[in-house]
Amino acid sequence: MKIFSAEEIRAWDEYTIREEPIRSIDLMERAAAQCTSWIEENFSACSSFNIFCGKGNNGGDGLAIARLLAEKGKEVQIHILEFGFPGTDDFQQNLARLHQYPTVQIQYIQSENHIYPIREGAVVIDALYGSGLNRKLEGLSAQLVQQINLSSNPIVSIDIPSGLFCDRSSKNNISIEADHTLSFTNKLAFYVAENDSKIGEVHLLDIQLHPSFYQYTHSQFETIEKHSIVQLLKKRNRFSHKGNFGHGLLIAGSVGKMGAAVLAAQGALRAGIGLLTCQIPGYGYQIMQSCLPEAMVNMDSKETHISSFPTNLSPFNAIGIGPGIGQNSDTVGMLESLLEKYKSPIVLDADALNILSVTPILLKKIPTHSILTPHPGEFSRLFGTSENDFDSIQVAIQKAKELNVFIVLKGHHSFIASPTGVHLFNTSGNPGMSRGGSGDVLTGILTSLLSQGYPSDQAVKIGVYLHGLAGDIAAQEHTEQGMSVTDLIHSMGAAWKQLIFRN
Incomplete structure (x- = not known):
């Protein structure tokens, strides 16, 4: 609208x-x-x-x-x-x-x-x-x-x-x-x-x-409505196989923050990805394999944090990075190397954004049409403090165009600043989603959709709306107070049903 x-x-x-x-x-x-x-x-x-x-x-x-x-x-x-x-x-x-x-x-x-x-x-x-x-x-x-x-x-x-x-x-x-x-x-x-x-x-x-x-009449801003999401969804061919739905790489986790990696991986799998590889510290191997047998694991040489990524990135259709990775100097170097080497869209969240905020020279190296998903605190660290929400919106629009990326400023009506098109406000979601880990799930969802071949403008629109819709379904069952991020993940199937079987 x-x-x-x-x-x-x-x-x-x-x-x-x-x-x-x-x-x-x-x-x-x-x-x-x-x-x-x-x-x-x-x-x-x-x-x-x-x-x-x-x-x-x-x-x-x-x-x-x-x-x-x-x-x-x-x-x-x-x-x-x-x-x-x-x-x-x-x-x-x-x-x-x-x-x-x-x-x-x-x-x-x-x-x-x-x-x-x-x-x-x-x-x-x-x-x-x-x-x-x-x-x-x-x-x-x-x-x-x-x-x-x-x-x-x-x-x-x-x-x-x-x-x-x-x-x-x-x-x-x-x-x-x-x-x-x-x-x-x-x-x-x-x-x-x-x-x-x-x-x-x-x-x-x-x-x-x-x-x-x-x-x-052209409008600079629109809201995301369910009918507009339905029109973007791809139908799965009866003869398709896992290779048809993309291979994504999630770089996530460190000591004490493996939960973020698990949640992001769960979000990716529930969003329909064909294959998922998780780059995690050695410490997290048993955690990830026990929680998610569907995910493949690439163990880092470092036990407590991530210092590298797979040498061959060509199998990966998209990469998501940030949930729980921390800001160890090895991890900072890894992110810099990744931005130098990988030229397809990347989803950057959490500590990846925090690293960018203290190493702003890396912002210019972000691949075209990548997706950044800051919450207001991360946004302020990245781009400076704004006096009000309207100023934040204008800064997001300016930076999206300047960096040629999509910026998701997360909130009740998450704002999506586009480098080229109309800027969007999301209409799904609720305050029950204001919990640690909710953003990690969104990172996984967006990585999954990019991996499946959705262009960035469609992936960000579908992903943000789907994430909020799953949160709404979880809140209906458990209340905003009683729902958890795991409930949101478990509600993603029901969210897909609302979109796919809308009639």
């Missing part, structure tokens, strides 16, 4: 009005009807609503919702933030319509003395400011938002929580802390961790904006 900027969202509204055609007031009514239906369905037991409106079109949405709720017999109070200038045409028209409903109370907030406590049990609807906001809230607007946030009432924001910018950082700005956001278009603000406490649960409502605009 495409993610449009505030300017593009405004253009989409205008395109719909012109090409459908439909009057702007009627498009507003359509949006209000969708919101009212959602509110009725989810707050059916509530009879009292306090609606806070600015005097722009977001406020017009709020007034239309107020009228529709009043028509259904609900008790509605309107609070209009008043700065002494008229509202937009659609706001004024909806305000005139409301005057025909004497049961609806309308109050104007002209100073902090007009900010009154919200009745207990009432649902608050925030329609103060929408996606067109271009400066942070100050003065009376900020005071009102703070007062709303102090209430214990459920808060539903229309379009976007007031005070949040649509496509740039609002970090440390005063904004509504919504329980639910009812939006009509996908927004970048919904996918960054810094807004987590503001947006609540986001619900995208279809108000039938013109499909041609969506189809023909």
